[in-house]
Each structure stands twice: as C-alpha cells, then as structure tokens.
Amino acid sequence: MKPWLAVLASATLGAGVQGCAARDPGGELRSLIESAESAAEARDTGFFRELLSASYVDARGRRRDDVINLIRGFFLVNSTIEVVNRIDEIVLAGDDAATVTLQAAVVGHAPGRSVLGLEADIYRIELELVREDDAWRVIGADWREP
Numbered sequence: 001m002k003p004w005l006a007v008l009a010s011a012t013l014g015a016g017v018q019g020c021a022a023r024d025p026g027g028e029l030r031s032l033i034e035s036a037e038s039a040a041e042a043r044d045t046g047f048f049r050e051l052l053s054a055s056y057v058d059a060r061g062r063r064r065d066d067v068i069n070l071i072r073g074f075f076l077v078n079s080t081i082e083v084v085n086r087i088d089e090i091v092l093a094g095d096d097a098a099t100v101t102l103q104a105a106v107v108g109h110a111p112g113r114s115v116l117g118l119e120a121d122i123y124r125i126e127l128e129l130v131r132e133d134d135a136w137r138v139i140g141a142d143w144r145e146p
Contacts, residue, residue, distance in 0.1 A: 026090050029100055032136055037083045043075040053137035078108035096131040
C-alpha cells in the first residue's frame with residue numbers, strides 16, 4: 001500500500017467545513033478527517049482534489065497533481081478500501097492554520113486477490129492545513145511507519 005494514500009485518506013481531510021456562525025476549528029478538523037475517511041472508502045478522487053491546496057508540497061517534494069494521480073491509481077487498483085484513524089493532536093495557529101497529527105490504518109483489496117491478499121499499512125501522519133476560501137486545505141504532509 002502506498003503511504004501517500006494513508007496521508008490523504010485519513011487525514012487526508014476534505015473539502016472543508018464551511019460557514020458556521022461560531023467557528024470551532026478543532027471540531028471542523030475532526031469532522032474533516034471523518035469525511036476524508038468516508039471519501040477514501042468511497043474512492044472519491046474529487047474530494048481529495050478539493051482537499052489539497054494548489055500550493056500543496058509534501059515532505060518528498062510531491063505537488064498537488066502528483067498526489068492526485070497517485071490517489072487515482074490506488075483507487076483504480078483497489079476495489080475496496082477501508083480506513084481507520086485516530087487523531088493524536090490538533091494544534092491551532094489562530095483560526096486559519098493548523099497541524100493535525102494522527103495514526104491511520106489503510107487496507108486495500110484489489111479484484112482477483114483472495115481475502116488473504118489484503119494489503120494493510122499503519123502510519124503516523126502530520127498534516128499542515130490552512131483555511132482557504134473558507135475551507136480547510138492541506139498544504140503539506142509528512143508520514144512514517146510508527
């Protein structure tokens with residue numbers, strides 16, 4: 001399994017929570033992570049296209065379009081995807097920037113493979129997010145196996 005999917009799927013956070021009267025950035029980010037988990041399981045590339053900022057660059061130098069293409073490939077290969085995550089920490093820098101650290105387990109199953117052929121990986125993920133156009137966007141990410 002590719003680590004970039006784990007970054008985006010678990011974190012991989014979402015198109016954003018928009019326009020609340022009283023903002024709760026921590027709650028918005030938790031909700032965004034839940035939405036990203038559902039989007040990964042639904043193999044929804046569009047969700048991740050909206051999630052990643054146009055200025056996204058990850059720790060390996062990948063840009064937004066590079067990561068979207070990797071996600072698209074993973075979704076094409078795996079007919080079933082399961083994601084489980086646990087948020088370890090949300091650090092806010094005002095109301096418009098945050099770092100989210102989480103653990104994510106991602107399981108993919110390709111057609112034609114037996115159940116014993118499942119691929120599963122667990123990662124520690126750190127996401128950098130900013131609020132752009134009233135929605136949270138990922139501008140950077142780093143991940144490693146715990």
